Amino acid sequence: LNAMPGRAPRQQIRFLPTPAPGGGGAVELVAAKVPPGSITVSLAVRGPRFRKLKIGAGHRLDVKASGVFVLGIGHGNKLLTDLYNCHLTKVYTVGGLFGKATDDFSDTGNLVEKTTFDHITREKLERILAVIQGTNQKALLMYSNIDMKTQEAYELAVKGLLRPMGKSPPIITAIRCLQFALPEFQLEIHCLHETQQYLRKMVHEIGLELKSSAVCTQVRRIRDGVFTLDDALPRTQWNLQSIQEAIRNCQLRVETELEKTLG
Amino acid sequence: AMAGVVRRLLRRGLGVTAGPPPSTRQLREAEEAAPVFQYAGKAAKRKDRVFVWGFSYSGALGVPSFVRPDASWKKPRRIQPTPYRLETEEKISSAACGYGFTLLASKTRDITKVWGTGLNKDSQLGFQRSRRDQTRGYEYVLEPSPIPLPLEKPQETRVLQVSCGRAHSLVLTDSEGVFTMGNNSYGQCGRKVVEDEIYSGSHLIHQLKEFDSRVVQVVCGQDHSLFRTKKGTVYACGWGADGQTGLGHYNITSVPTKLHGDIAGVNIIQVSSCGDCCLAVSDEGDVFGWGNSEYLQLASVTEATQVNVPRHLPFKIGKVKEAACGGTGNIVLTEEGNVFVWGYGILGKGPNLVETAVPEMIPPSLFGWSDFSPDIRVAHVRCGLSQFAALTNRGELFVWGKNLRGCLGTGRMEDQYFPWRVTVPGEVVDVACGVDHMVSLVRSFT
Numbered sequence: 001l002n003a004m005p006g007r008a009p010r011q012q013i014r015f016l017p018t019p020a021p022g023g024g025g026a027v028e029l030v031a032a033k034v035p036p037g038s039i040t041v042s043l044a045v046r047g048p049r050f051r052k053l054k055i056g057a058g059h060r061l062d063v064k065a066s067g068v069f070v071l072g073i074g075h076g077n078k079l080l081t082d083l084y085n086c087h088l089t090k091v092y093t094v095g096g097l098f099g100k101a102t103d104d105f106s107d108t109g110n111l112v113e114k115t116t117f118d119h120i121t122r123e124k125l126e127r128i129l130a131v132i133q134g135t136n137q138k139a140l141l142m143y144s145n146i147d148m149k150t151q152e153a154y155e156l157a158v159k160g161l162l163r164p165m166g167k168s169p170p171i172i173t174a175i176r177c178l179q180f181a182l183p184e185f186q187l188e189i190h191c192l193h194e195t196q197q198y199l200r201k202m203v204h205e206i207g208l209e210l211k212s213s214a215v216c217t218q219v220r221r222i223r224d225g226v227f228t229l230d231d232a233l234p235r236t237q238w239n240l241q242s243i244q245e246a247i248r249n250c251q252l253r254v255e256t257e258l259e260k261t262l263g
Numbered sequence: 264a265m266a267g268v269v270r271r272l273l274r275r276g277l278g279v280t281a282g283p284p285p286s287t288r289q290l291r292e293a294e295e296a297a298p299v300f301q302y303a304g305k306a307a308k309r310k311d312r313v314f315v316w317g318f319s320y321s322g323a324l325g326v327p328s329f330v331r332p333d334a335s336w337k338k339p340r341r342i343q344p345t346p347y348r349l350e351t352e353e354k355i356s357s358a359a360c361g362y363g364f365t366l367l368a369s370k371t372r373d374i375t376k377v378w379g380t381g382l383n384k385d386s387q388l389g390f391q392r393s394r395r396d397q398t399r400g401y402e403y404v405l406e407p408s409p410i411p412l413p414l415e416k417p418q419e420t421r422v423l424q425v426s427c428g429r430a431h432s433l434v435l436t437d438s439e440g441v442f443t444m445g446n447n448s449y450g451q452c453g454r455k456v457v458e459d460e461i462y463s464g465s466h467l468i469h470q471l472k473e474f475d476s477r478v479v480q481v482v483c484g485q486d487h488s489l490f491r492t493k494k495g496t497v498y499a500c501g502w503g504a505d506g507q508t509g510l511g512h513y514n515i516t517s518v519p520t521k522l523h524g525d526i527a528g529v530n531i532i533q534v535s536s537c538g539d540c541c542l543a544v545s546d547e548g549d550v551f552g553w554g555n556s557e558y559l560q561l562a563s564v565t566e567a568t569q570v571n572v573p574r575h576l577p578f579k580i581g582k583v584k585e586a587a588c589g590g591t592g593n594i595v596l597t598e599e600g601n602v603f604v605w606g607y608g609i610l611g612k613g614p615n616l617v618e619t620a621v622p623e624m625i626p627p628s629l630f631g632w633s634d635f636s637p638d639i640r641v642a643h644v645r646c647g648l649s650q651f652a653a654l655t656n657r658g659e660l661f662v663w664g665k666n667l668r669g670c671l672g673t674g675r676m677e678d679q680y681f682p683w684r685v686t687v688p689g690e691v692v693d694v695a696c697g698v699d700h701m702v703s704l705v706r707s708f709t
Contacts, residue, residue, distance in 0.1 A: 116301045130657045154613030154681045158626045174635045211303035
């Protein structure tokens with residue numbers, strides 16, 4: 001960043017004493033553009049422009065999970081706080097495996113129990129998912145802190161915009177099964193205020209509901225608010241040009257979203 | 264603690280007392296050697312259950328411990344605000360809620376086919392012999408008790424459906440017609456009104472067989488009864504001051520009589536009534552209504568507040584599949600799966616919509632429809648006196664309306680102005696709505 005050509009040095013406007021027209025010896029102050037003396041511009045005097053960069057992180061992503069991780073640079077940190085207050089949903093693909101139960105709900109933990117899983121069908125799984133969605137839908141409306149008896153609550157509920165705008169326990173707004181091949185399965189989960197460990201626990205509980213057990217093999221965030229996988233930079237592209245391009249691409253979307261939600 | 268136990272077990276199994284943690288291969292071997300548990304048997308089937316909620320003090324919920332607690336420190340539970348499981352001996356195929364009482368029926372061939380619980384002051388649950396005094400009957404039944412029906416072939420006849428009104432009940436069988444019991448002061452039981460008849464502790468159960476064809480649906484309004492036959496005709500008897508019998512007059516009728524008017528010659532596939540208004544749906548998707556219209560239920564065709572002849576309601580909402588009539592509001596379900604409401608009261612479109620004569624659609628997004636789940640449809644609609652219930656094809660139950668004594672089952676005591684999910688641990692197959700309580704028939708998930 002420091003190697004890039006810097007901003008053009010600002011032209012300073014100084015008030016210089018010049019002899020007043022008409023003589024008389026009075027001194028008038030006239031504004032005149034003065035190019036800054038070369039001494040103030042030279043790199044050697046000033047030093048590199050950027051010595052530290054303020055980088056802030058968005059929603060947490062723990063060690064075993066992967067996916068979209070939002071960072072803010074400089075001014076972007078303020079935008080990060082605003083985005084947090086928008087309470088937008090995040091989308092994860094969660095992979096699971098039937099037949100095992102471990103102590104930390106993932107496949108790398110210590111084995112607690114093994115169970116049969118041949119009786120599980122896609123239909124049974126989808127029924128459980130429908131129930132989870134239903135109870136979480138109720139939680140969504142309850143934690144949104146709007147009086148249910150108002151017309152405003154009805155309007156928001158119809159549009160599907162009713163969601164908690166403050167602190168709330170993890171809520172799953174939508175869940176569906178993407179792939180099902182015993183013993184493995186993959187779910188797509190849209191959620192709010194969650195942690196990855198909560199999603200792993202959810203996989204474990206789905207296993208229990210189906211009279212078997214399940215562990216979580218993969219948690220991957222594919223969307224965080226307005227940022228999707230397409231906007232995210234893989235490790236090979238962690239360089240200045242790509243970062244600048246990514247920021248430019250997302251700028252407009254972030255602004256519209258903030259305006260829409262926070263007004 | 265779990266991790267410690269497992270590690271200790273592994274160490275014991277591998278003969279290592281202390282030292283380095285087991286390697287990956289050792290862990291894998293231990294894992295493969297671990298026993299496999301089976302929780303679901305080969306014949307594991309989905310179980311059928313009954314859930315009840317609402318006002319319990321009349322015994323209508325069928326849980327005696329709510330009214331007479333089984334321990335001295337427990338207090339009686341007047342209201343059950345969330346679904347509560349009711350243990351039944353048989354699989355219940357039909358349930359009906361009256362005003363403070365409930366009827367449950369099963370399609371079994373055993374001798375006991377119908378159980379009743381709740382208010383029995385007019386013998387709407389038949390004669391329930393009191394254990395303390397063998398000559399008298401119970402006025403309140405706290406637990407589902409068998410109702411003895413005078414069947415000719417008790418081990419062959421099956422009970423198809425039950426229905427309850429304010430103080431009378433109807434039981435529909437497959438081969439022995441309709442049995443009626445309870446209050447008959449207006450002829451709603453289909454027999455001649457006896458002056459000064461004492462209904463409490465009565466053994467009388469009347470049988471009705473004279474219809475043009477087999478009766479396939481029975482519906483009870485507040486003080487009248489409707490019968491729909493296989494040929495698509497509708498019969499009515501009982502109180503008629505609001506024209507709810509649809510027979511062209513405002514008097515009482517004590518014998519089931521055929522209805523004419525706009526439904527003459529029309530094949531009716533469903534009838535519904537809860538208060539004093541009635542709705543019928545034909546096989547072509549048309550809606551007919553008669554009875555009370557003080558709340559704009561029939562205002563689309565007439566300004567009169569009572570209509571005593573069935574009238575066709577010309578709504579342009581598509582082919583109607585099912586209709587349900589409440590005390591002041593009505594609801595229909597179209598073939599496309601859309602829900603329309605009209606009438607007066609809490610109709611389900613927020614607190615601003617209080618009354619309308621023309622049906623208004625409830626947005627499907629309130630029933631869980633979204634771009635993410637676009638194949639959710641409402642499958643059935645039901646009506647209580649001032650509540651509505653809708654069942655989706657995923658087995659979810661949505662309720663809205665006046666929350667009289669916790670009858671909505673949402674867990675809160677406030678009225679609900681738009682459809683709200685009721686959390687039931689299972690797939691809801693059917694629901695029966697009464698004045699202040701509801702009964703649902705549920706299948707468990709796995």
